[in-house]
Structure formats: structure tokens, C-alpha cells
Amino acid sequence: MTKIFVLLLCLIFAASGFVNCSVVEREKIRIFQLKKGHLSLKVTNWGASILSLLLPDRNGKLGDVVLGYDSVKDYTNDSTYFGATVGRVANRIGGAQFTLNGTHYKLVANEGNNTLHGGARGFSDVLWKVERYQNEGPNPSITFSYHSVDGEEGFPGDVIVTVSYILTGKNQLVILMKGKALNKPTPVNLANHAYWNLGGHNSGNILNEVVQIFGSQITVVDSKLIPTGKFASVKGTAYDFLKPQIIGSRINQLAETKGYDINYVLDGEKGKKTKLAAIVQDKKSGRVLELYTNAPGLQFYTGNYVKDLKGKGGYVYNSHAGLCLETQAFPDSVNHPNFPSTIVTPRKPYKHYMFFKFSTKTQY
Ligand SMILES: *[C@@H]1O[C@H](CO)[C@@H](O)[C@H](O)[C@H]1NC(C)=O
Ligand SMILES: *[C@@H]1O[C@H](CO)[C@@H](O)[C@H](O)[C@H]1NC(C)=O
Ligand SMILES: *[C@@H]1O[C@H](CO)[C@@H](O)[C@H](O)[C@H]1NC(C)=O
Ligand SMILES: *[C@@H]1O[C@H](CO)[C@@H](O)[C@H](O)[C@H]1NC(C)=O
Numbered sequence: 001m002t003k004i005f006v007l008l009l010c011l012i013f014a015a016s017g018f019v020n021c022s023v024v025e026r027e028k029i030r031i032f033q034l035k036k037g038h039l040s041l042k043v044t045n046w047g048a049s050i051l052s053l054l055l056p057d058r059n060g061k062l063g064d065v066v067l068g069y070d071s072v073k074d075y076t077n078d079s080t081y082f083g084a085t086v087g088r089v090a091n092r093i094g095g096a097q098f099t100l101n102g103t104h105y106k107l108v109a110n111e112g113n114n115t116l117h118g119g120a121r122g123f124s125d126v127l128w129k130v131e132r133y134q135n136e137g138p139n140p141s142i143t144f145s146y147h148s149v150d151g152e153e154g155f156p157g158d159v160i161v162t163v164s165y166i167l168t169g170k171n172q173l174v175i176l177m178k179g180k181a182l183n184k185p186t187p188v189n190l191a192n193h194a195y196w197n198l199g200g201h202n203s204g205n206i207l208n209e210v211v212q213i214f215g216s217q218i219t220v221v222d223s224k225l226i227p228t229g230k231f232a233s234v235k236g237t238a239y240d241f242l243k244p245q246i247i248g249s250r251i252n253q254l255a256e257t258k259g260y261d262i263n264y265v266l267d268g269e270k271g272k273k274t275k276l277a278a279i280v281q282d283k284k285s286g287r288v289l290e291l292y293t294n295a296p297g298l299q300f301y302t303g304n305y306v307k308d309l310k311g312k313g314g315y316v317y318n319s320h321a322g323l324c325l326e327t328q329a330f331p332d333s334v335n336h337p338n339f340p341s342t343i344v345t346p347r348k349p350y351k352h353y354m355f356f357k358f359s360t361k362t363q364y
Helices: 002-015 021-026 072-077
Strands: 031-036 039-044 049-056 062-064 097-100 103-106 129-134 141-148 159-168 172-181 210-213 217-221 227-233 261-265 275-281 287-293 297-301 324-328 350-360
Touching: 031 141, 031 159, 039 159, 039 172, 049 072, 210 297, 275 297, 275 324, 287 324, 324 350
Parallel strands: none
Antiparallel strands: 031 039, 039 049, 049 062, 097 103, 129 141, 141 159, 159 172, 172 350, 210 275, 217 227, 217 261, 261 297, 275 287, 287 350, 297 324
């Protein structure tokens, strides 16, 4: 109630030039830290975003392995989605529209004629509420929530989503995303958009890192990166990471997109919900990341369009400074009946989890 009142006051006064609503909003942006053993994670309620993750290398030296900005305020003017939770529907929706149960919905187009990561003001560009913050005990955690209203960016119905960050075990990070439709069926597909660089955010590019992706197929896309509805085998292509490969070894074959920006169909094991999605290794630091998920897909993006971005400590990020492992449903699922459904209803909630296991290897 008070929040609505303050916002209302703000809007009234803003019209007369007395106050600036974006400043009022910014004052509530906060930073939270979770620590367990050698692992140290910083997150913010702006976009339920990851700000930093400190990890030891093979000699025990800590390094920050995600790209980001110096000040949390910089995240409010970000167009790269650094560390953010993206939604209501991550990735692209072709033509910024879809039809659901006979009703046609027109969305906000924010990338040409298409919708990217939820529209002009997606879940990465809003303040989330802090539901629970516990930086003590065996599993330090924080849970953010966001109530997206009916019609927001064109999507149908009210939705409440939560994102939890949990440190657990030995050097493990769990991200748990949940969603509930309150009144109408709606597509929901959340993803975490952290840019990883296991060598350290300021170590240069990720082209020498070794990646394995456990997907034998990709969803084929057109020139605007919208799925055609077809699948293609990775066999014999630059997309084949079934065996560990150096990222830069074949990236020049993908000139049109300046690198990898593609959704993999995760293979998984029959009858098992949790799938091994990807393994990333950095030989120099010895750091290794293993990612497990229950999502059907993984968008592999090599930060192709990052250019001259002033990041933490004044370090300037350029193309391929980091890589994204966005586990999620397939892009544009809402327009492809042959893709697994992303429709969430009041009776059918949404749940997506990611387990990140970090370790070091002493030898290669
Ligand atoms: C509000 O403040 C922000 C940041 O200080 C500034 O960029 C923006 O132009 C201001 N808006 C108005 C209407 O004064
Ligand atoms: C916001 O970001 C744009 C580039 O995306 C940059 O040109 C502009 O200077 C930034 N504004 C502020 C206030 O930092
Ligand atoms: C579609 O609409 C019908 C009639 O309004 C309704 O009974 C049904 O539950 C709806 N289906 C979904 C998936 O919402
Ligand atoms: C958007 O669609 C219109 C009509 O099909 C087309 O003329 C235009 O080139 C498209 N714009 C972009 C940026 O793709």
C-alpha cells in the first residue's frame, strides 16, 4: 500500500518537475552477500541479478568469475543483461506475438519486430522484493519475488515468480526459479543471464576455455535468430561440443552471429529429470564449472555483441569477454506446438533449477 502511495505521489510530483521517480526507485536497490567456505556470491534485488561470484583457482587464489559493473546503479542502464534474471519469457518471441487458446496477444517488440527477454522492461529491469535472506547456517540463501501484472509488456494474466540463490555442499550454487499464474494461462520461461569467465572477469576473452555441451541437436533459427521449428544435428558442425572443445577453435565459422548464440536441445538420460547440461574448464586457472538443470534447453551465447563496456574496476569488456549458459525452454516455444510447452496455468506452476558445481583441476 505505502509503495503504491509513494509511487503515485512520485508520479504526480514528477509531472511538475519536483522529483525524479527513477531516483526514488533506485534508492531501494540493495546488495546482498552469501558466503560459504571459499564461495562468495553478491546479488541485487534489481533484476534479481548476480553481481559477483568469488571462486578459488588451483592455488587457492580468489577471482571474480562473472562480468559486471562497479556500481549497482550501472545495472539500471544495462542492455547486456549482466547477471540478470530474464523473463517473463527469456529469449526471442517471433513477431512479438502469439495466440493462446484462441486469444491473440501482441507484445512489446524490443529487438526489431521481435520480443527479446520479456520486452522493453522485462524482469531484468524491475525491482524484486526480498522474501527471505539468510546468510547463516549450512545453506546461506536469498529469495526474491516479483509480481508481474496482467498485460505487462503484453503478456496475459498476473504472475508471481521467485528466484532463490542458495550456496550448498562444497562450492555449489543452486538457482531455483518458480512461477505461478494467478488468473490466466501464460507463457513463463525464466533464465539466468550471467556472463562467466572462469579465468576471472578481467582476464581477457573466453576463447581458450574448453566447453562441453550435452546436446546433440540445436533448434534451427532464421537470420533474426527466430526458430523455424526444425531441429538439426550438431554432427560435423561448429556447434558440436559433445566432446570437450576449445571455444575459439571453430568460432570463425559463425561469422553471421559473430560467435555462438544458439539453443541446444539437452539430451539428458532417460527417466531422469536432472540433466548434465555443460562443463566449462579454464586451463590457466584450473577452474571448472559443471551445470545441471531440469530445463529442456541451453542457450549458449559467447557475448558476441559486448563492445567497449566499462566494467568492474574500470576493466573494459569486449566481444567474447564472457560466456552465457542460459538453461531454459526452447526460444519462441509459444509459437511452435512441436516444442515443449511453456504455458503456466493457475493449476500448473513453473519450476526451473540450475546446479552449478565448481571445482579446480590441478593438471590437464
Ligand atoms: C532522473 O535521474 C536520472 C539519473 O540521475 C537522470 O538520468 C534522468 O534524466 C532524470 N530524469 C528526469 C526527468 O529528470
Ligand atoms: C546508458 O547506456 C548507454 C549505452 O547503452 C550509454 O551511452 C549512456 O551513457 C549510459 N547512461 C548513463 C547515465 O550511464
Ligand atoms: C481455454 O479456454 C476454455 C474456454 O474458455 C477453458 O475452458 C480452458 O480451460 C482454456 N484452456 C487453457 C489451457 O487455459
Ligand atoms: C518489421 O516488419 C516489417 C513488415 O514485415 C518489415 O518491413 C521490416 O523490415 C521489419 N523490421 C525489421 C527491423 O526487421
